[in-house]
Amino acid sequence: MDLDGVIVFKGWNLKGGLNLEGHKDLSRQYSIINTAIPNELIYPLVDRSGNVQTALVKAGERVLKGQVIAGSKGVQGTLLHAASSGLVKENEWRMIAHPSGLKSECLIIATDGLDECCPVDEPVDYTQLSAADICEKVHQAGIVGLGGAGFPTAVKITPNNVRTIDTLIINGVECEPYITCDDRLMQQYPSEILLGIQVLLRALAIENCVIGIEEDMPEAIEAIQKAIECSGFNQIQVKVVPAVYPAGGERQLIYQLTGRETPNQGFPADVGVVCQNVGTVMAVYQAIVKGQVLIERVVTVTGMGINKPQNMWARIGTPIKDLVSQCGGYNGPIERLIMGGLMMGFSLPDDDVGITKATNCILVATSKEVTKSSEAEMQPCIRCGECALACPVNLLPQQIYWHSQGGAHQKCQSFGLFDCIECGCCDVVCPSHIPLVQYLRASKSKVFLKRREDEAAMLAKQRFERRDTRKAQEKVAQEQRIRLKKLALVKLQKESASSPVKMQDKS
Amino acid sequence: MNFTWASAPHIKPRDSVSKIMFKVLLALLPSIFLLAWFFGCGVYINILLATSTALIAEAMVLKLRGRAVLKCLKDLSALVTAVLIGIAIPTLAPWWVVVLGTFFAIVIVKQLYGGLGFNLFNPAMAGYAFLLISFPQEMTAWAMPESLNVWLFSDIIRLIFSVQLPDAMTIDGITMATPLDVVKTQVAMNPYSDVTVLPLGIETLFAQGWGWLSLSYFVGGLWLVQQGIIAWQIPLGILSALALISAGFYFYDAQTYTSPLFHLLAGATMVGAFFIATDPVTAATAPKGRFVFGFMIGVLMYLIRVWGGYPDAMAFAVLLMNIAVPVIDYYTQPRVFGTRR
Missing domain, CATH: 3.40.50.11540 (NADH-ubiquinone oxidoreductase 51kDa subunit)
Known part of the structure; x- marks a missing residue:
């Protein structure tokens, strides 16, 4: 150029x-x-x-x-x-x-x-x-x-x-x-x-x-x-x-x-x-x-599973099936319907879904273009490190995966779990066909869950402690009340002793 | 219309474990032929024994563990371990040595720790060390190149399977000390001996086959590096450590210490640097860590070779560094993008 x-x-x-x-x-x-x-x-x-x-x-x-x-x-x-x-x-x-x-x-x-x-x-x-x-x-x-x-x-x-x-x-x-x-x-x-x-x-x-x-x-x-x-x-x-x-x-x-x-x-x-x-x-x-x-944006409707791939000005909210039919419909057996790209897009089980402001692409993929789930039979990680070489943020996905397998999600964080941008590069190069992004994502949500649980536990603890102090205070107050009552009683008894009418015994 | 659900990325994976292992085996082929050329076809029998033992033992344990036997065997990792043991063991060792070593490597070292990806120690080297400690005599039976000409294939078979020597031959007559053995025994007998008078020149190394063998491992290893199968940091670490330290001592006192070239070409240096220490499962995993891992193996090799009890040291150096891997991994994490320098 x-x-x-x-x-x-x-x-x-x-x-x-x-x-x-x-x-x-x-x-x-x-x-x-x-x-x-x-x-x-x-x-x-x-x-x-x-x-x-x-x-x-x-x-x-x-x-x-x-x-x-x-x-x-x-x-x-x-x-x-x-x-x-x-x-x-x-x-x-x-x-x-x-x-x-x-x-x-x-x-x-x-x-x-x-x-x-x-x-x-x-x-x-x-x-x-x-x-x-x-x-x-x-x-x-x-x-x-x-x-x-x-x-x-x-x-x-x-x-x-x-x-x-x-x-x-x-x-x-x-x-x-x-x-x-x-x-x-x-x-x-x-x-x-x-x-x-x-x-x-x-x-x-x-x-x-x-x-x-x-x-x-x-x-x-x-x-x-x-x-x-x-x-x-x-x-x-x-x-x-x-x-x-x-x-x-x-x-x-x-x-x-x-x-x-x-x-x-x-x-x-x-x-x-x-x-x-x-x-x-x-x-x-x-x-x-x-x-x-x-109210409208450009959406790429593409893939080998579509008859006429092209870009279109689509109204936000338009169902995918309407866009597909304006691209000549589906072409042959479809393996997967993806919103977004091949690397970071998500698959949809149905085409009666409205597009959103963030929808840049509808990818109608055939089995030639995407992994069939049966193909990707997972094998154990051999720590080859290809994922680390492919990672654009310099993580060691193999280590995060290892610790996530052991449930050590805190450890995963120390390896930069939350710096993962979920780009999917590690997945593509993994010879053991481990869905690393999926594991890392799961690990992230487990950390979130743990945080929420910890917060809930802390709230419960605070509530319990407050209840304890309240109970203690109530007890003190009650004892105080009883003591005052007793004092009052004694006083009353003394007064009544001096008077001709005898009080009945309380016990 | 309904579609199948799957998680991103949707792109097909590029490689497979089987392909990686197959390429390692391919890179070993030239060296296997050279081994047979210089030390007799005993190596073929060794490899045959080792691979069949490995496959049977692995299948057996997988069955016991309730795993998919065929799927796991297909990853070819057991074959790689077996072939490495097959080429590491002397060509005239009795059959049970190979079988026992392979069985130990696959069953105890690999499968009992959880199989591929979970073993702490390099299976081939653990098997080798086990044999070296248990049967030191059998583990030195390297055939003498010159004696092979008069040998028949049937003689070798008889020797390996029934430990019977052909008529008028003694075990000392047909085997020889490896160059590293020569150094060790000489220095053991006389600490002040002059190594320059020993037959340890580069010409001898090549004449006895060791030099050519090392070169073939080197070339095969470079191909694996080029293919992206092994991490270059590990062989670089080993070779640079060994070369640096041996050069230091050699230039300090050439009569007591052998040359750097000798250390690089003799014994298991090349096969170890490119094919054994590079086992990703048991090596350090971060790029920097891999160099440290390799470098320390090189250091340990020199220490054991020169001052230790064994002539060669690859197995022990690798196993010792396997223990250090978690520590190395911990301290060599790369800086994550966006975190403080």
Whole structure:
């Protein structure tokens, strides 16, 4: 590549990582298509981290496209908007887009096909907005990180007295195989993305921005670089990173681009960085410049099990089956339906599940592409250390696995259990076919469980001690009462002894 | 439509234990041929005895432990242990030596500790040390290369299975002391003897086959490193420790101490560095720890070879360092990304 101004990294700066087969050509060359309005929009009333969303509309109510229908409270609260007009149905328990494959309460809109909009804010000139205005608008538009984690964007860009930000990093590294939604966005909407970046830079009151793009996305790199040249936003720097998985991990990318190491118990802001995904930047552009709320996103529907893999603008809440049917339906026997990527996505037992803001990919995989559970017959760990070599955060997964087998979950923590980013590299290289990520995840939840139990035990202990002291106090009080009574009695007896009438004996 | 549920990552695994073990066996092949070339086809019989004992013993214990016998045998780890014992034992040792050593390695050292992945000690070396301590006489029966020309295959078979020598031959007449034996006995007899007058030159090493053998292990080992099967830190640690220490003593007093090249090419140095100490189950597991593990093996080897009671030291050095593995692992954890430097 010989584009001026683009910095190309020769090597991957971190340890570990894997070179994976991309499978990106299934979908990357097709323009993003628009999708039809589905009959139903399904919104789970709980997000991936378990935060409850409260429904703000009632069953039977008619909602308009863009209307706020649910929201969560707190500093990290977010808003959810209807993706089309229609009637709100009774809440139902449906399977949701969650790794557990469990059902949860969902808000369901039966669409009416009219796609009637809420009154939209007049588009404003973003250069006239203050940082606080931008943050508020981003919050009102319901924007969360579209890269997968779903963290509220407004929280990330709100100025903070403790940490000084100097660099905005835009994550255009789609390191997971198969996924091409960010690639397509950068190819088709480079100037919109640049405007979104300008908005974010304004909110953060900084000038520096680096866009990290993976080396196997030449069209995207060229499109962005050309847009930078045309727009004159020269403070935006494109940097090309090697196609190593997981180069797109937030902390990994920050290290690759800036050499700064985010502390394991801290945040990117601790090293002066805010990192946003390309899709999120697009949503910010739409919210601030166009005045639109976040009701649709680009989803890659791909895999050998789908007839026509492509990228599509999908309304949040659209059931997977509707997207699949607009891609020509299933092709042959399907081994697995995955939401997200091959490495970190989760499998879904059913395709009647609404997509969420964090859904970047629907991967319909055949048995040629994924492990069959029977293939992965587990063998004992031989401590070969391949997992440690592949680990991008420098853990010794073999040791954590060993201690987790012995139930020594505290020991696991001392080996960095909670620094595991669950990227799955160790799993892929393990010759004994041990599902290491699954074991580490289980170990994490056991530590959580233990913590909760300890807290409960401590509360019970405190309660018991309080009860003990209360009992002791009651006893003292009672004895006091008895003593006083006795004294009173003696006094009475003395008085009565002097009087002619004799008291009856109490015993 | 319904789909099967599975946990991420969904990608196919790249390698398997059987493939790793198979590659180790493959890397040993040239050395096995060389052993047969220099020391007679007794090595084939040794390997045959060892592998059949290993497979039968492992199957037996697995059955007793209620494990899937075929699935476990398929990992080929028992075969690797057996072949290592087969090549480590002198080519003219009686049959029961090999059988006993392999049985001990597989049943006591490996399976009684929980089988593959759970044994604390290197099974092949524990078996070897067990034999060396119990049957020192039989464990020195290395055939003399020159005597082999007049030997028939049937003679070797008879010798191994019924310990009968061909007519007009004595055991001393057909076996020879290994170069390391020569050093040990010479120094034991006379602490002030001059090792430079002994037949320990590099030419002798190659003429007797030891040099070529070491080279073949070295090449096979490098191939395993290139294939990513063994950790390079362990052989590097062993060879560098041995070379450094022996060079120090050699340059201090060349008449008492043999040369670094001698230490690298004689005895079990190469096979140990690349094929034995690299057993991942019983070695340290972090990269830094592996170097420490290897380096300490090298140090111990030199100590035992020069001042210990045995001419060679690979088995004891490896077993001693196996004990130290948990400590090494504890102190050589790599720095996790994002934690303080």
